[in-house]
Amino acid sequence: MPLQQYLQINGQRLNQRLQELARFGQAADGGVSRLAFSPADAQGRHQVQQWMQQAGLETRLDPAGNLIGRLPGQLSGPALATGSHLDTVPGGGKFDGVLGVLAGIEVASTLRDSALVLTHPYEVIVFTDEEDTMIGSRAMAGTAPLDAAAYRRKDGSPIDDCVNQVGGCWSQLALARRSREQICAFVELHVEQGGVLETAARQIGVVQGVVGMQRYQITITGRPNHAGTTPMDLRQDALVAAAQVVLAVNRLATCPPGQRVATVGALQVWPNAANIVPGRVQASLDVRDLDQGVIDHLVQSLSLEIAAIAEATHTSIDIVPQLQVAPSPAADHIQKIIARASADLGLSIMAMPSRAGHDALEMGRFTDMGMIFVPSQGGVSHSEVEYTPPEACTQGANVLLETLLQLDRYYSLEQMRQP
């Protein structure tokens, strides 16, 4: 089938806007610091709102400060939605989040330029504060605590003031919640933020779901002692025990090979002096997988190993849960449609989990969800060197367009089938 039979978004404009938006919060090194609720974030949202309106989207802010652009459909039923976020980490890049928002706007422009009206209403959503509290998508999914005191923003600012400041309304937060009857599917285009697609030389990642995460704090208590005077066999060295835990975590995540990841990223030693046998170590554990069963199995196996390590090293080891996020699987039919849309456009694909959190994770809690990944050069993200080539951005946006067109037909047929 020749490619020209498919609608195409305006790739040149998409890539030009990616660069334009990077001016808001741009640092001297080329990085972007457009932290949620900052003046740069407000400027970026204002610019995007204008582009939404130019594409024919009617815009509004919900009580969580989410910026929503909407096209009416032929019918007034549930909407097809896409979107992502505009906020960045400190010293972030030009693509993380922004690509999904701008591609969503390009889809609207393409529809309008082609005089095409979908059966379903169409929404492009800019979610609030993805990089920290995820308040935007959590409020929409109804998973956000309504008590502002439950949030700890990295910079210490109160979440309610922040949300009010961008035009949200904290006291009405519960009204930001959407249902499956309002949004029948959400598809997010995002840069991969890892090196899987590049390494495998594939153009499009068909996301199987956003992995679940469990985070633990591991505390190992031994006995601090003089590193000179304490013979090896009388030691209770907390760092020797911790080293065994680190390697156990790595082995359980690696053998047998699989998609799961497990990381000890933070580790602190007390008293941390060259001449004192470590008496205490505190370490983090972060485990992620698409399958909750795989996570549970890893943690259970580790607990058994930890008991054996504690006994062998004469230490005591506690492992305390800190954070649990259940996996959010992508809908099977959306995965299939993304794969088919990519194939139709002549693009190579790879099925893969998203191992980073995304707004789609929360959206998947209440409606059919899917994600489209495009490659990150060198697998690097959250950095000023974050880069996805223009042709890859355009390809991703075209897959998003084609996916939404096919989903529009899919849900129309499905609704007709219903009694």
Added chain:
Amino acid sequence: MPLQQYLQINGQRLNQRLQELARFGQAADGGVSRLAFSPADAQGRHQVQQWMQQAGLETRLDPAGNLIGRLPGQLSGPALATGSHLDTVPGGGKFDGVLGVLAGIEVASTLRDSALVLTHPYEVIVFTDEEDTMIGSRAMAGTAPLDAAAYRRKDGSPIDDCVNQVGGCWSQLALARRSREQICAFVELHVEQGGVLETAARQIGVVQGVVGMQRYQITITGRPNHAGTTPMDLRQDALVAAAQVVLAVNRLATCPPGQRVATVGALQVWPNAANIVPGRVQASLDVRDLDQGVIDHLVQSLSLEIAAIAEATHTSIDIVPQLQVAPSPAADHIQKIIARASADLGLSIMAMPSRAGHDALEMGRFTDMGMIFVPSQGGVSHSEVEYTPPEACTQGANVLLETLLQLDRYYSLEQMRQP
């Protein structure tokens, strides 16, 4: 042989003075903070000088601020010397250092009370700043740099000012140096500061020497990456590499069993966040043994293992020497005499290295050296709970007395044998 044929020091006075001296720098928790050059240290030295004089010792300060009490001998040849230090670490105990000084004074009192004059002059030395720069014993051994800028005291105070303040004379530091012709033997009584004697239920440690020490800084460079998005097989995890290094150090120090110790006491991770694969780790390595060859062998074996670990983990690992102190063996004949003296007094013994640094280490650089250890309860030292029972302190002092008496005969015979 009945014990009463041996001279005995006054154990009651010795233990009473151990408690009395603890008043200088005593903290509310019972610990002692008598840091070198502090007012408490000056008060303690003043008290000890008075006790020296009461025991008939003639006192003087050398240019390094060492307080030296001296009894004349029947001959004017080289002296037999003992001593230790009065300064403590912050929150230290009542026994570390002090015991050796007060026992030396008891020996002098006992000699005087028995109207005994040794063939050799006898010296009791209070060394300056053992817990930090060891300037006192280093100046006496001629191993102390004469440039004050070469010293970094933990509290940042300039060493020359400190030494002058306690009655030393920095500009004359070189004159503090002693020779084998001035001191033919140095024997130090000290608490063990480890749990070896207590575990083995022995009363006296016959020290084989003070171990040498090599200290290294190990830097492991991997690549910091998102702990969610980076698959296990694409990681260059500096902490996984570090864990292997920690366990290699522990294994090389443990198998086959021996006297050597090796410790990774300090370890720091960058960026040290739960959701980032560690990109860099810096760790300390401290290796000690009586035999330089054993230390060298361990470090060489570790270097080979480190190369293999770096390759397997896709990291680079540097190991840079920071500090080297050569072992200081105790003289064979002094070890034998301490063992015999202990046996004569009906005390159980154990040959063992001193794994902590002591003033004796420096004294052993230029003259015959020996050390006597008594048990530390629970192996604990540098702590307010540091404790050695009164009878053990008395036993140690009696072994010191008997050892000095036997050494007095030994060197007299040796000198007669010389042409």
